[in-house]
Amino acid sequence: MIVNDINGAMPGLILDVMVKEGEEVKEDDYLLVLEGMKMENILRAPRDGVVKAISVEKGQVVDKNRPLLEME
Secondary structure, eight states, X not given: OOOOEEEOSSSEEXXXXXXXXXXXXXXXXXXXXXXXXXXXXXXXOSXXXXXXXXXXXXXOEEOTTOEEEEEO
């Protein structure tokens, strides 16, 4: 199964967006930092690919399961 969408695992605050749309990423590259429940969670690329769309920005509060980033 190919993973294309990165969703928030918990509600929280986007501390950093480390990639740009159109950027090529490798599996395990850092994509975003989400702070939730007093923990910083680094979301990593699930596979090699290209960042198609970023739906959040630094400082934004997000809900659980909200789409954060799409890959192609």
